[in-house]
Amino acid sequence: MRALVWHGKEDIRCDTVSDPEIEHPRDAIIKVTSCAICGSDLHLFHNFIPAMKPGDVMGHEMMGEVVETGSQMNGRLKKGDRIVVPFTINCGECEQCKRGNFSVCERTNRNKETADKVFGHTTAGLFGYTHLTGGYPGGQAEYLRVPFADETHIKVPDSLTDEQVLFLGDIFPTGWQAAAQCDIEPTDTVVVWGCGPVGQMTIRSAVLLGAKQVIAIDRIPERLSMAEAGGATTINFEEESVVERLNELTQGKGPEKCIDAVGLESHVSMGQPDTLLDRAKQMVMLESDRPHVLREMIYVCRPGGIISIPGVYSGLVDKIPMGQAMNKGLTFRMGQTHVRRWTDDLVRRIEEGQIDPSFVITHTASLEEGPEMYKVFRDKRDSCIKVVLKP
Numbered sequence: 571m572r573a574l575v576w577h578g579k580e581d582i583r584c585d586t587v588s589d590p591e592i593e594h595p596r597d598a599i600i601k602v603t604s605c606a607i608c609g610s611d612l613h614l615f616h617n618f619i620p621a622m623k624p625g626d627v628m629g630h631e632m633m634g635e636v637v638e639t640g641s642q643m644n645g646r647l648k649k650g651d652r653i654v655v656p657f658t659i660n661c662g663e664c665e666q667c668k669r670g671n672f673s674v675c676e677r678t679n680r681n682k683e684t685a686d687k688v689f690g691h692t693t694a695g696l697f698g699y700t701h702l703t704g705g706y707p708g709g710q711a712e713y714l715r716v717p718f719a720d721e722t723h724i725k726v727p728d729s730l731t732d733e734q735v736l737f738l739g740d741i742f743p744t745g746w747q748a749a750a751q752c753d754i755e756p757t758d759t760v761v762v763w764g765c766g767p768v769g770q771m772t773i774r775s776a777v778l779l780g781a782k783q784v785i786a787i788d789r790i791p792e793r794l795s796m797a798e799a800g801g802a803t804t805i806n807f808e809e810e811s812v813v814e815r816l817n818e819l820t821q822g823k824g825p826e827k828c829i830d831a832v833g834l835e836s837h838v839s840m841g842q843p844d845t846l847l848d849r850a851k852q853m854v855m856l857e858s859d860r861p862h863v864l865r866e867m868i869y870v871c872r873p874g875g876i877i878s879i880p881g882v883y884s885g886l887v888d889k890i891p892m893g894q895a896m897n898k899g900l901t902f903r904m905g906q907t908h909v910r911r912w913t914d915d916l917v918r919r920i921e922e923g924q925i926d927p928s929f930v931i932t933h934t935a936s937l938e939e940g941p942e943m944y945k946v947f948r949d950k951r952d953s954c955i956k957v958v959l960k961p
């Protein structure tokens with residue numbers, strides 16, 4: 571089959587690889603009908619997350635039709651079913667799955683021993699996301715093996731198009747969880763840093779969850795326009811002071827809820843000197859991530875507020891002002907998304923027309939065009955916000 575394969579830093583190719591096969595009774599194989607490129611894939615493209623190996627198949631946002639199943643589906647999945655695949659693989663049986671903490675499932679990471687050593691305790695297996703989380707081939711491919719498929723799937727109604735439901739596997743529940751874990755009150759100002767696909771889903775989720783005011787920050791005009799269309803007041807951080815504008819918009823009190831939808835690759839610019847220092851430290855391996863947004867959120871957040879972090883961090887960050895955070899009594903919430911915790915509710919919201927997540931798609935291309943689309947998405951060329959690939 572054809573698949574997008576990681577060969578090294580900034581080197582992804584569309585190769586022919588062997589077709590996946592059923593390896594376990596709980597496996598299913600899907601024919602991928604649509605898949606997407608995620609901001610998290612860019613961290614792998616730039617080789618910021620360790621434990622990728624040349625030959626790894628990329629992709630963790632995908633859906634398709636079940637073409638083969640193992641013998642142990644427990645009546646939950648059959649040939650012909652149309653499913654979206656959550657990027658966090660979950661067993662459904664361990665203590666964490668029972669608590670709804672699907673992204674920290676205790677059983678699905680095939681490389682549990684390594685993860686135990688690196689993280690202290692293993693997290694769930696993830697598709698197409700390094701050997702630290704299981705080394706499972708991803709779904710930017712014609713076919714995908716879904717392990718623990720009897721649990722790891724979201725059935726979707728035929729009345730909805732691929733474009734409407736594809737993002738249930740990642741960015742929609744990610745934006746939703748980012749907003750939900752802010753415990754939004756009707757009096758709250760919610761600020762979202764980053765208006766990429768995750769930021770866009772977060773903005774709309776915060777609006778649906780009833781925030782008084784949603785403010786979105788980025789520097790890319792078309793991303794800011796999309797945020798505005800979703801109900802946010804916007805700040806271009808290259809043109810105005812984030813701290814001053816946020817104080818103005820909150821009568822000097824600061825926002826109650828702050829969400830980091832940027833993660834470890836915060837934009838590097840002269841206007842934000844700490845980002846230059848972070849970049850330099852990254853180059854000499856003194857720091858793995860650039861946490862500018864974390865610093866800014868802690869500084870502007872209203873005392874007693876919540877900091878929610880869907881943005882991915884990979885390792886060590888420097889100069890995080892714990893003194894400010896501690897004395898202001900801030901609460902931190904973060905994590906890879908517990909996708910299935912949210913998706914029944916989100917499927918219903920799409921069906922009811924409360925939201926149509928396809929609004930974020932700007933580009934649709936073939937798998938062969940995938941390697942080029944990684945660059946277009948990374949460079950935000952051609953007003954690119956979200957790419958969907960059709961294998």
Ligand SMILES: NC(=O)c1ccc[n+]([C@@H]2O[C@H](COP(=O)([O-])OP(=O)(O)OC[C@H]3O[C@@H](n4cnc5c(N)ncnc54)[C@H](O)[C@@H]3O)[C@@H](O)[C@H]2O)c1
Pocket residue numbers: 608609610611612613740741744763764765766767768769787788789790793807831832833834835836837862863879880881882883905906907
């Ligand atoms: N927690 C999860 O389960 C999960 C799931 C999906 C994605 N993610 C993460 O979410 C983050 C965003 O993903 P995406 O697909 O939207 O990626 P993206 O790269 O398209 O978007 C990031 C946006 O942040 C903006 N930005 C950069 N520096 C900024 C700053 N200082 N202030 C404000 N905005 C800034 C960029 O201009 C860009 O528009 C990534 O880190 C990704 O890995 C996490």
Ligand SMILES: [Zn+2]
Pocket residue numbers: 608609610611630631657740741
């Ligand atoms: Zn993702």
Ligand SMILES: [Zn+2]
Pocket residue numbers: 660661662663664665666667668675676677678
């Ligand atoms: Zn589990």
